[in-house]
Amino acid sequence: MAKGKSLQTRLARVKLLLCDVDNVLTDGTVLFGDGKEYKRFSIQDGLGMLLLKQNGVRVGWVSNRPSAVTKQRADELKIDFLSQEKGNKVQAVELILQQSGAGWDEICFMGDDVVDLGALKRAGVAVAVANAIPEAKALAHYVTRAHGGEGAVREVVRMILKAQKQWTKVIRHFSS
Secondary structure (H helix, E strand, O other): OHHHOOHHHHHHOOOEEEEOOOOOOEEEEEEEEOOEEEEEEOHHHHHHHHHHHHOOOEEEEEOOOOOHHHHHHHHHHOOOEEEOOOOOHHHHHHHHHHHHOOOHHHEEEEEOOHHHHHHHHHOOEEEEOOOOOHHHHHHOOEEOOOOOOOOHHHHHHHHHHHHOOOHHHHHHHHHO
Protein backbone atom coordinates (compact mmCIF):
# COMPACT_ATOMS: atom_id res chain seq x y z
CA MET A 1 0.00 0.00 0.00
CA ALA A 2 1.23 3.44 -0.89
CA LYS A 3 2.66 5.64 1.85
CA GLY A 4 2.42 2.80 4.38
CA LYS A 5 -1.20 3.54 5.32
CA SER A 6 -3.28 0.53 6.28
CA LEU A 7 -6.61 -0.12 4.61
CA GLN A 8 -8.37 0.54 7.94
CA THR A 9 -6.68 3.93 8.26
CA ARG A 10 -7.66 4.82 4.72
CA LEU A 11 -11.29 3.72 5.25
CA ALA A 12 -11.54 5.72 8.48
CA ARG A 13 -10.76 8.92 6.51
CA VAL A 14 -13.45 8.42 3.84
CA LYS A 15 -15.89 11.32 3.55
CA LEU A 16 -17.16 10.49 0.08
CA LEU A 17 -17.87 7.19 -1.71
CA LEU A 18 -17.76 7.50 -5.51
CA CYS A 19 -18.82 4.60 -7.70
CA ASP A 20 -18.78 3.80 -11.36
CA VAL A 21 -22.26 2.64 -12.36
CA ASP A 22 -22.28 -0.09 -15.02
CA ASN A 23 -20.65 -3.27 -13.71
CA VAL A 24 -20.12 -1.78 -10.22
CA LEU A 25 -23.62 -0.71 -9.11
CA THR A 26 -25.15 -3.00 -11.73
CA ASP A 27 -24.17 -6.39 -13.11
CA GLY A 28 -23.21 -4.65 -16.36
CA THR A 29 -26.26 -5.83 -18.26
CA VAL A 30 -28.27 -3.23 -20.17
CA LEU A 31 -31.58 -4.44 -21.57
CA PHE A 32 -33.51 -2.62 -24.28
CA GLY A 33 -37.14 -3.14 -25.21
CA ASP A 34 -40.18 -1.10 -26.18
CA GLY A 35 -37.91 1.91 -26.58
CA LYS A 36 -36.83 1.70 -22.93
CA GLU A 37 -33.62 0.83 -21.12
CA TYR A 38 -33.46 -1.42 -18.07
CA LYS A 39 -30.68 -2.12 -15.56
CA ARG A 40 -30.44 -4.39 -12.54
CA PHE A 41 -29.34 -2.67 -9.29
CA SER A 42 -28.72 -4.44 -5.96
CA ILE A 43 -31.16 -3.50 -3.20
CA GLN A 44 -28.46 -4.26 -0.60
CA ASP A 45 -26.11 -1.80 -2.30
CA GLY A 46 -28.87 0.83 -2.25
CA LEU A 47 -29.58 0.38 1.45
CA GLY A 48 -25.86 0.42 2.14
CA MET A 49 -25.47 3.79 0.44
CA LEU A 50 -28.40 5.15 2.45
CA LEU A 51 -26.72 3.91 5.65
CA LEU A 52 -23.49 5.65 4.65
CA LYS A 53 -25.35 8.91 4.07
CA GLN A 54 -27.09 8.59 7.45
CA ASN A 55 -23.65 8.26 9.04
CA GLY A 56 -22.11 11.33 7.44
CA VAL A 57 -20.46 9.87 4.33
CA ARG A 58 -21.65 11.41 1.08
CA VAL A 59 -22.20 9.30 -2.05
CA GLY A 60 -21.70 10.01 -5.74
CA TRP A 61 -21.84 8.11 -8.99
CA VAL A 62 -19.50 8.73 -11.93
CA SER A 63 -20.44 7.19 -15.27
CA ASN A 64 -19.26 7.76 -18.83
CA ARG A 65 -22.59 6.48 -20.11
CA PRO A 66 -25.58 8.83 -19.77
CA SER A 67 -28.71 6.90 -18.77
CA ALA A 68 -32.19 7.93 -17.65
CA VAL A 69 -32.39 4.72 -15.59
CA THR A 70 -29.23 5.66 -13.69
CA LYS A 71 -30.65 9.12 -12.97
CA GLN A 72 -33.93 7.58 -11.81
CA ARG A 73 -32.15 5.27 -9.35
CA ALA A 74 -29.86 8.10 -8.16
CA ASP A 75 -32.90 10.32 -7.54
CA GLU A 76 -34.68 7.53 -5.65
CA LEU A 77 -31.67 7.10 -3.34
CA LYS A 78 -31.02 10.87 -3.15
CA ILE A 79 -27.43 10.37 -4.28
CA ASP A 80 -25.40 13.49 -3.47
CA PHE A 81 -23.49 13.71 -6.76
CA LEU A 82 -24.25 12.25 -10.19
CA SER A 83 -21.92 12.71 -13.16
CA GLN A 84 -22.91 11.09 -16.45
CA GLU A 85 -20.57 12.87 -18.83
CA LYS A 86 -18.62 11.19 -21.58
CA GLY A 87 -14.94 11.91 -21.13
CA ASN A 88 -12.30 11.85 -18.45
CA LYS A 89 -13.47 10.53 -15.08
CA VAL A 90 -10.60 12.25 -13.27
CA GLN A 91 -12.03 15.62 -14.37
CA ALA A 92 -15.53 14.51 -13.33
CA VAL A 93 -14.26 13.48 -9.88
CA GLU A 94 -12.31 16.72 -9.48
CA LEU A 95 -15.50 18.69 -10.11
CA ILE A 96 -17.29 16.63 -7.44
CA LEU A 97 -14.37 17.20 -5.07
CA GLN A 98 -14.67 20.97 -5.59
CA GLN A 99 -18.41 20.79 -4.88
CA SER A 100 -18.01 18.55 -1.82
CA GLY A 101 -14.92 20.10 -0.28
CA ALA A 102 -13.29 16.66 -0.02
CA GLY A 103 -9.81 15.79 -1.24
CA TRP A 104 -8.62 12.76 -3.21
CA ASP A 105 -7.30 11.20 0.01
CA GLU A 106 -10.80 11.39 1.55
CA ILE A 107 -12.60 9.45 -1.17
CA CYS A 108 -13.22 5.81 -1.81
CA PHE A 109 -13.56 5.20 -5.54
CA MET A 110 -15.02 1.94 -6.85
CA GLY A 111 -14.37 0.97 -10.46
CA ASP A 112 -13.93 -1.92 -12.83
CA ASP A 113 -12.60 -0.90 -16.26
CA VAL A 114 -10.11 1.21 -18.21
CA VAL A 115 -12.16 4.41 -17.84
CA ASP A 116 -11.76 4.12 -14.05
CA LEU A 117 -7.97 3.73 -13.89
CA GLY A 118 -7.11 7.43 -13.41
CA ALA A 119 -9.56 7.82 -10.53
CA LEU A 120 -8.47 4.54 -8.94
CA LYS A 121 -4.85 5.67 -9.13
CA ARG A 122 -5.60 8.92 -7.22
CA ALA A 123 -8.22 7.81 -4.66
CA GLY A 124 -7.42 7.52 -0.97
CA VAL A 125 -9.17 4.15 -1.10
CA ALA A 126 -9.22 2.49 -4.51
CA VAL A 127 -11.59 -0.46 -4.82
CA ALA A 128 -12.02 -2.80 -7.77
CA VAL A 129 -14.97 -5.17 -7.96
CA ALA A 130 -14.28 -8.90 -8.25
CA ASN A 131 -15.05 -8.92 -11.98
CA ALA A 132 -12.86 -5.89 -12.78
CA ILE A 133 -10.10 -5.95 -15.37
CA PRO A 134 -6.63 -6.94 -14.07
CA GLU A 135 -5.31 -3.38 -14.47
CA ALA A 136 -8.01 -2.01 -12.14
CA LYS A 137 -7.32 -4.75 -9.60
CA ALA A 138 -3.60 -3.92 -9.72
CA LEU A 139 -4.33 -0.30 -8.68
CA ALA A 140 -6.81 -1.26 -5.95
CA HIS A 141 -6.18 -1.13 -2.23
CA TYR A 142 -9.01 -3.67 -2.01
CA VAL A 143 -10.73 -6.06 -4.43
CA THR A 144 -14.26 -7.05 -3.43
CA ARG A 145 -15.34 -10.64 -3.02
CA ALA A 146 -18.67 -9.80 -4.68
CA HIS A 147 -19.11 -8.94 -8.33
CA GLY A 148 -20.54 -5.62 -9.45
CA GLY A 149 -24.32 -5.46 -9.01
CA GLU A 150 -24.18 -8.37 -6.57
CA GLY A 151 -23.40 -6.61 -3.29
CA ALA A 152 -19.88 -5.29 -3.97
CA VAL A 153 -20.82 -1.76 -2.91
CA ARG A 154 -22.50 -3.05 0.26
CA GLU A 155 -19.33 -4.98 1.09
CA VAL A 156 -17.34 -1.75 0.95
CA VAL A 157 -19.99 0.26 2.82
CA ARG A 158 -19.76 -2.21 5.70
CA MET A 159 -15.97 -1.87 5.74
CA ILE A 160 -16.19 1.94 5.81
CA LEU A 161 -18.78 1.96 8.60
CA LYS A 162 -16.72 -0.53 10.63
CA ALA A 163 -13.52 1.50 10.17
CA GLN A 164 -15.40 4.63 11.25
CA LYS A 165 -16.83 2.84 14.31
CA GLN A 166 -20.43 3.22 13.06
CA TRP A 167 -21.36 -0.37 12.15
CA THR A 168 -22.25 -1.44 15.72
CA LYS A 169 -24.57 1.58 15.99
CA VAL A 170 -26.27 0.59 12.71
CA ILE A 171 -26.74 -3.00 13.90
CA ARG A 172 -28.03 -1.84 17.30
CA HIS A 173 -30.54 0.50 15.63
CA PHE A 174 -32.01 -2.22 13.43
CA SER A 175 -31.90 -4.89 16.16
CA SER A 176 -34.05 -2.97 18.66
